[in-house]
Amino acid sequence: MNFSMTRRRSLIAMAMGGTLGAVGLPATVFGATPVKGGIISVATIGEPPTLDPMMSTADLVGILTQHIFETLYTFDAKWNVTPLLAESLPQLSADGKTCDIALRKGVTFHDGSAMSSADVVASLKRWTSVASRGKQAAGVIADIEATGADGIRITLKQPYAPLTALLAMNNSAAVIMPARKLAATLTEFIGTGPYQLKARVPDQYIQLVRFAAYKSRAGEPDGYGGARKQYLDEIRFVPMTNANTRLESAIAGQYDYVDSLAVESLSKLKGSKSEAVILKPFGWPRLVLNTKKGLMADQKVRQAAQLALSEEDMLYAAFGDKNFYAVDADLYPKGFPWATDLGGAVYNKGDATGAKKLLDAANPKDRTIRLLTSQQYEFHYKMALVANEYFKAAGFKVDMQVVDWATLVQRRANPDLWDIFITHSPFLPEPALIDFPSKDSPGWWDTPRRDKALNAFNEARTQDERLKLWAEVQKAVFDEVPFIKVGDFNALSARSPKLQGLTPAPWPYFWNTWKA
Structure with missing residues (x-):
């Protein structure tokens, strides 16, 4: 029997702490002439668990470390x-099994040493042994070797x-680091x-400074991609764990960029010293x-948990306004080539x-x-409150x-420590980038059906084949329930009007930005 409307409204109100009316999205105006120099401060949702980008799938780790380390692509x-x-x-060879990669010349590490194919090979071998995405790839990699000073072969x-x-x-x-600095646990963070x-x-700050010998791509x-211009010094x-504190700091203009604000904060940013950044x-x-x-661990129990939930109520509690969310079971929304229409049988019941x-x-x-969540992402916590009642x-x-x-990340x-945790991900251009294909990712989905569906999907040679096989992967997800998608949502952050050149992105980056 479904919840009564009165019961549903009461638990959603408890999670929301109020309601939100429809609001407009303000336009953003960017300056035209870059200025070199200056310091910016960025308020993040907390302290990163590591600065080793191989060791974590946490977005916070990726946001910070992408400024220090770089990947081949x-x-x-x-x-x-x-x-x-x-x-x-x-x-790629005709049979798709040999991958030759030419490396850029003249690239320098932060310690002054030149990047070589030996560094790339050593880094990729570490990646395949310690990173969940690397372990995902390791099962199909036979060898990684240098083909000269400026080339490798996978x-x-x-x-x-x-x-x-x-x-x-x-x-x-798969960041590239000096081979001699690699270790099971990094003590130096050199990219x-x-x-x-x-x-x-x-718990106070992470300070990054311009790398004077950086070699940007041309263009x-x-x-x-493209050029990474170092305007900022x-x-x-x-780290700022409390969502309300982040909002107040944005309103007061205390930081140049404030990440991950609750969407109901949008109206409060109007007339403040910061401007909304909406993705x-x-x-x-x-x-x-x-x-x-x-x-x-029991699939029937997972199916019971899936059937119990009203994802629509969880979304409403978290975001309040349909301008900021969509009730959608499928793993990609319309507009992506991976969009399907398969999840209705088990979703939002x-x-x-x-x-x-x-x-x-x-x-x-x-x-x-044991439901694990964090208030640093306030919408996670609100969803947890509603899920709690339905469970x-x-x-x-x-x-x-x-x-x-x-x-939570630790x-x-x-x-042994949890049964369900709440997380989120931006929509990624390739389904294999979602963390669930890896058996080493928390959740540890590992079944014969999973293997059959994902292996066929990953081995397909054409996009048309892959699109058809992606449907089979999703059917396996809906039946075996390694995770439960709640829906689609938009993201809100804030920036100072002085921070120019910023491109809204799921993992905000600050090369190419400057301070007016």
């Missing part, structure tokens, strides 16, 4: 893979379409990026289920009676869901654990 403004430290796109066991996109990603990232690490004072900026990233569509929040241990029947059939000894109506007990984001790596 990145994404242009249209989300096409484009060269960064590579000279050009890979040369030999594959089978064709693997997502390889260049995986090499382009900025978290769990080739436009800014280098000068100081890290935990004009193009998304994350210094960038300071300041539409941004991405999708999801509940990740622990398929390895505990309550959610709020069916407490049906969920309880599934739960009773599974008959677990303990029906307590309880279906016969679950809920132990809601509210922690800071760094703690805790989710241990399958």
Whole structure:
């Protein structure tokens, strides 16, 4: 039986703490003439758990470290893979199993040493052993070797379409570091990026300064690709865990950029000392289920949890205004080539009676869901409050654990500590970049059906084939429930009018920006 309207309204009101009317989106005006010099401060959602971009899929880690480290490839403004430290796109053999990559010459690390093919090979081998995306690729990589001072070859066991996109990603990232500095745990953070690490004072700031010997690509900026121009002298990233504090600092103009504001903050930014930065569509929040241990290791229990939820109510609680969210089961929205129409059978049901029947059939000894969330992303927390009520109506007990984001990232790596955690991701240009294809990613989805669907998808040689096979991957997700998509949403941040040249992006970057 579904919740009554009165019950639904009360629990949503509890999560929202009020309602939000429709509002307009302000235009942003950029300056025309770049100015060199100056310092900017960026308020982030918290302290990063690491500055080693191979070791984390957290967006916060990617946002910071993309200024320090670089990958062989990145994404242009249209989300096409484009060269960064590579000279050009890979040369593939006719059978799709040999990938030759030419490297840019004259690239220098922050310690003054020149980047060589030996550094690239060593870095990629570390990536395949420690990074979740690297481990995902490792299963199809037979060898990584130098073909000279300025080239490498990746030999594959089978064709693997997502390889260049995986090499382009900025978290769990295949960054290139000096071979002699590599270690299981990094003690020095030395890359080739436009800014280098000068100081890290935990819980206070991370200070990056311009790398004088940086070698940018030629041409004009193009998304994350193209030229990376170093107008700023210094960038300071300041952790600010409380969402209301971030909002107040944006209103007062205390920071040049404030990341991750609640969407209901938009009206409060009008007339303030900061301007809204809106990314539409941004991405999708999801509940990740622990398929390895505990309550959610049972597929029937996961299906019960999925059936219990009203994702529409969770979205309304989190965002309030339909200008900022869309009720959408499928993993990509309309407008993306990966968009489908497959999720309606299991999505947005709020069916407490049906969920309880599934739960009773599974008959677990303990029906307590350890639900892990953080208030640093306030919309996560609001969704958790609503999910809590729907789970309880279906016969679950809920132990809601509210922690800071760094703690959540650490805790989710241990399958003994949680059953469900809430996270989100921007819409990525390649489905293989979503963390669920990796068996090493928290959630640890590993079944024969998963393997069959994903292997076929990744080995397909044409885009038409891949589009058809992506539907089979999604069907496996809806049936086996390694995670539950909540919907689509837009993102809100704020910037000072003095910060010029900023391009709204899912992982904001500050090369190419300047301070008027």
